Structure formats: C-alpha cells, structure tokens
Amino acid sequence: MRHSKMLAAVTIAATAALLTACQPTATTPDKSSSSSPSPSPSTSDSQPAYTFPAPPADAVLTLTGMATADNGAVLALSVTVHSSWTFDSTEAAAANQAISAWCQGEVDSSMLADFKASFTTVDYSAVQVGTAAWPSDLPIALTPFGQPLYVAATGDVAQLEILSQNASPGDYIPHCLQQPFLQGVGSGSTYVAISGDSVGTGNTPPLQGWAGLNYGFNTVIPAGTLKGQPFAGVPAGRATLTECKATITSLGSSSGAPSANWKENFQAGGCSVGGS
DSSP: OHHHHHHHHHHHHHHHHHHHSOOOBOOOOOOSSSOOOOOOOOOOTTSOOOOOOOOOTTEEEEEEEEEEETTSOEEEEEEEEEOOEETTSGGGHHHHHHHHHHTTTTOOHHHHHHTTOEEEEEEEEEEEESSSOOOTTOOEEEEOOSTTEEEEEEETOEEEOEEOTTOOTTOOOOGGGSEEEEOSSEEEEEEEEETTTTTOBTTBOTTOGGGGSEEEEESOBOOEEETTEEEOOBOTTSEEEEEEEEEEOHHHHTTTOSOTTOEEEEETTEEEEEOO
16 A cells, blocks of 8 residues: 555655664753764864854754865855744744645645644755865755654755665655755755644643754765665765764753753764754
8 A cells, every 4th residue: 555655665764864863872961052062073184174154043053064075075064943933923934835835745734733833944054165076976964854843945955755775666755754965065944843842742842842853964874766766875984074063052042952852973974963
C-alpha cells in the first residue's frame, strides 16, 4: 500500500538523519545569554578570517562555523533562529502559506490551525571566504526537519528527497519531511511548524517548542538515490567544520532556552545545538 511505502520511506529518512545529524553528547549549558561551546577542531592558520554579522533583534539563537573543502575552499556557515509566532498571527501568514503550498496534499492551513501549530523561521547562510570555489558535489545538510515538524524551504535552501540505497519502488518522503540543503554558496530559510506550540505542550509553555529542536549543519551525508538516480553522498573527510559557536540571545533566554535537554555537539563532520 502506498501509505505503508510512505511510512517506510519516513523510517529510512529518520535513519539517515541519525547517521548524518550531529547527535549531541551530554554537557551542562551555561544559562547566560551566550552558551559555552564545546571545543571545535582548530582552524588552519591559512584559513581566511571572516566576521559574522550581528543577529537581528528577533533572533533567539545563532550557530556559526567555518567549512573547509578538500580543495581548500572555505565557507562561513550560519544558522539564525527567529522567535516563534502563533498559527493565527499576522506575522505567521507567509510561513503558513509557504508550508501549505509546499506540503500540498499533506497538510494545509486549516490542519495547521487544528494542530494549534506555531511557526518559526530559520535562516541559513553560506558565504565564500577566499578565492577557491566550493565544489559543486559537496552539499551542506541542514537541520531541523522530520516528524513531528512541517518544513518548507525558501531561497537557496532546497529540500531533497534522498532515499536509502535499499529503497523499494514506491517509497517516498513527503515534502514536509524532506531534509533541507545548501548546495554551496547561498542563503535561504525554512519555515518550521511545530504542532501544539501555540498553546503549549506538556510542560513546555506556548511558543517555546523551538528550544526543543536541534539546529545545525552537516558535511557527512550517506549515499542513496535522488530523483531515481544514484546519489553519491559525501564521505567523512571531504569537508571539515571548525570554529563552531552557538549563542543564545537574551530573547532566547526568555523564550525557553536552554531547554532541559539542551546540548551542543561540535565535530569535524557537523555542528549542532539545541534540544535532542
């Protein structure tokens, strides 16, 4: 049945996420406005310097790092998480529309209203530093994505349906659950809908669900199939991440961060921060 095929593909995607996403290790976060980053691999003395711009006023979290490819090309990577809005707010209109369009046949604005979802915008940027061009076959995988979220990408961020090499005919990943990527230099955003967050869920107050998600970028991606064609993936060592740093803003500190399960994981293959 097609429904079971979808669930199989979602399971495949979740497995891939566990392989590619940086899985945090236990740390004790600093509850000040700036979290204390775990040691990140040191950068080469020859790596060009880059100054990241100041975050916007509505930012709750930033994550930055430098990626160096095996050809010497360097990208300055950043993730900026904005404060959340309720499903019925004027500020959430663009996110609601984008998710309803991208996830057509999966979820729409009326369902998001029924779910009492919140909307959070996450910005991603990859800026070339130096003269060497980033290899075209080295995509950067981004988080968050996957159940129970609904995600739609904009700008240079693209969501790709990368299935396992062992995927069966008919397997697929719904648009809303597909992982976002940057293909190299560029910038864009994802709109993230979190079910129940407009009214709060469990012990989490309204509009603080964002702090339970994991944000980051990864340069190790398993092989699979993309649009029916073999996808080579990206093996460990082709790109190295350094200088990873996460900062909770004062607004983020008053909006639920760090959450009880807040962790950081900064390694050569990926950097991530947030709830696990």
